[in-house]
Amino acid sequence: MDRRESLKLIGSAAFAAAGGFLAPTLAQAQAPAADGPFKLPPLGYPFEALEPHIDAQTMMIHHDRHHAAYVNACNQIAKDVPALGTTPIEQTLTDAAYIPVQLQQQVKNNLGGHWNHSFFWELMKPGGAKEPSSELKSAIGGSWKDVDEFKERLNAAGVGRFGSGWAWLVVNKDKKLELISTANQDTPIPLGAKPVIGVDVWEHAYYLKYQNRRPDYLKAWWNTVNWDKASENFKKAMA
Secondary structure, three states: OOHHHHHHHHHHHHHHHOOOOOOOOOOOOOOOOOOOOOOOOOOOOOHHHHOOOOOHHHHHHHHHHHHHHHHHHHHHHHHHOOHHHHOOHHHHHHOOOOOOHHHHHHHHHHHHHHHHHHHHHHOEOOOOEOOOOHHHHHHHHHHOOOHHHHHHHHHHHHHHOOOOEEEEEEEOOOOOEEEEEEEOOOOOHHHOOEEEEEEEOOHHHOHHHHOOOHHHHHHHHHHHEEHHHHHHHHHHHHO
């Protein structure tokens, strides 16, 4: 059995333990996170709401297991470093000098994972929102031929990310749109970039449905994108 087969079996076992093959609703299955300053945010929609593009099983495991694990780890670290829980997340991601050196990588991984996923859930909605705002659409048109070409370029950034990570549309320091990708749970924040759109290309985001077909996952993912939220992110980034 190879690693990918193991991942699928583990995911199926976790799903069965959480209630079997009846797609859980948000009210039925929310994983508790450890007590502390960091909280697991709700999705705001049922696990099955993004089907057929992203399946309920993946959403449940992704939110209630993977994201919850990042939250729990942050709360554990905050017991030893209370300032972690009172310092704005973006500030810590930019400058973690106050964190003991031996814990800095753990903080980067887990706090980054918490921030990335909190951003990601809000960027999706049942049925999506089909068009960006006129302001965002115009900015995209100033950097690429049109929205369709932009999507292709972001997909390429996601496919080209070796191993695990994220693909992003950001507003850079020069107030220009830029496509970047980050490894693991790194965020664009230390770069001085403000994310507008971000897509998770870790295998846990898509493997149960798409196996190793990351390009298919990325194409399907656009059907879930909440362009209203992306447009709001753009407006804030440009302010």
